[in-house]
Amino acid sequence: MLQILTYPDERLERISQPVEHFDDELRNFIVDLEATMRAGPGGVGIAAPQTGRLQRIVIVDVSSKPKIRHHGRLVLINPEIITWEGHVLGREGCMSVPDYTGNVVRAERITLEARDESGALLRHELEGYEARAVQHEIDHLDGLLFLDRLVSRRNDLFRRKHYQKTADA
Amino acid sequence: MTTAPHWFMLTVVGKDRPAIVARITAALYDGGCNLGEASMTRLGGNFTVMLMVQYAGNTAALENTSAPVCESLGLKLHVDKIEGQLHRHPEADVHIRVFGADRAGIVAQVTTVLADAGLDILDLQSDVAGTEDKPIYIMQIEGRALQGVAALESAVQILDGKGIEVQLEPIDLMLG
Ligand SMILES: [Zn+2]
Numbered sequence: 001m002l003q004i005l006t007y008p009d010e011r012l013e014r015i016s017q018p019v020e021h022f023d024d025e026l027r028n029f030i031v032d033l034e035a036t037m038r039a040g041p042g043g044v045g046i047a048a049p050q051t052g053r054l055q056r057i058v059i060v061d062v063s064s065k066p067k068i069r070h071h072g073r074l075v076l077i078n079p080e081i082i083t084w085e086g087h088v089l090g091r092e093g094c095m096s097v098p099d100y101t102g103n104v105v106r107a108e109r110i111t112l113e114a115r116d117e118s119g120a121l122l123r124h125e126l127e128g129y130e131a132r133a134v135q136h137e138i139d140h141l142d143g144l145l146f147l148d149r150l151v152s153r154r155n156d157l158f159r160r161k162h163y164q165k166t167a168d169a
Numbered sequence: 170m171t172t173a174p175h176w177f178m179l180t181v182v183g184k185d186r187p188a189i190v191a192r193i194t195a196a197l198y199d200g201g202c203n204l205g206e207a208s209m210t211r212l213g214g215n216f217t218v219m220l221m222v223q224y225a226g227n228t229a230a231l232e233n234t235s236a237p238v239c240e241s242l243g244l245k246l247h248v249d250k251i252e253g254q255l256h257r258h259p260e261a262d263v264h265i266r267v268f269g270a271d272r273a274g275i276v277a278q279v280t281t282v283l284a285d286a287g288l289d290i291l292d293l294q295s296d297v298a299g300t301e302d303k304p305i306y307i308m309q310i311e312g313r314a315l316q317g318v319a320a321l322e323s324a325v326q327i328l329d330g331k332g333i334e335v336q337l338e339p340i341d342l343m344l345g
Contacts, residue, residue: 042342043344044345047345060345065341090341090343091340091342091343092344092345093342093343093344093345094344099257099258129343132343133343
């Protein structure tokens with residue numbers, strides 16, 4: 001199990017470097033990184049720099065959340081967001097920022113290119129909660145925390161949801 | 170006199186004017202206080218401060234520390250010793266919006282039905298908007314659904330549409 005760095009550790013604000021060698025050392029690290037993510041209660045994503053390894057490695061798995069579209073366990077190495085579409089406000093927290101949550105605007109849908117742990121190129125179309133998790137984790141690779149993107153909690157959180165109702169008397 | 174630091178709740182209310190927050194917090198800092206969580210907002214032209222203060226003295230000593238600045242700003246001050254702790258935030262799992270023409274009893278009606286359905290309110294902010302002859306009441310609540318979100322959704326259905334709009338959405342916290 002790896003130790004999670006917490007703010008204000010300056011390593012959380014550094015830019016991580018691309019992975020160049022897709023070897024057993026990398027795969028062993030990913031096993032440890034995933035175990036660390038799953039040990040944190042409720043954690044659905046983790047980025048390597050949160051453990052002090054400044055390389056562009058992210059794991060996301062939102063399959064525990066009911067009723068959403070997702071791709072299961074995603075190991076994303078050198079991820080690049082190719083397209084962004086829409087935007088939506090949602091509530092985020094971070095294992096590197098204990099005991100605080102806040103509202104952040106993210107793209108609603110993204111297209112993503114990344115390598116898997118064997119170096120194969122993957123392309124994914126992600127939306128909603130899963131897209132949010134990936135954007136949060138990729139921010140870690142660029143030295144950004146959700147604190148950098150907070151908007152007021154007074155803002156209304158939600159997309160308009162129209163309720164059918166009868167006309168008022 | 171000095172004792173082990175303890176948490177107090179400072180309540181300050183008065184006519185809004187510039188630099189209230191800066192002047193109060195500077196006086197507390199100079200007086201040796203450590204500040205915790207706070208809620209400060211303008212309500213109807215008044216500025217209101219609820220502020221957790223950690224202080225190594227008794228209530229009277231903290232009042233003496235904070236009274237001069239409050240008096241100079243024309244603010245009312247109240248100090249209570251509290252059982253307080255930081256780093257204990259429960260997470261809200263529902264957000265509820267209420268809006269409609271303002272009328273007597275709207276808050277009591279809505280919050281009573283929601284409380285009966287298991288809502289534990291963590292944060293509530295409300296405003297009266299519109300105009301004097303056509304006031305609109307707008308409320309945003311965040312809380313925990315202690316009996317589950319479905320129970321609250323049923324409660325919202327009862328409230329919604331009878332001259333007020335009541336809308337509930339779950340908060341899906343993304344923790345990464
Ligand atoms: Zn994070």
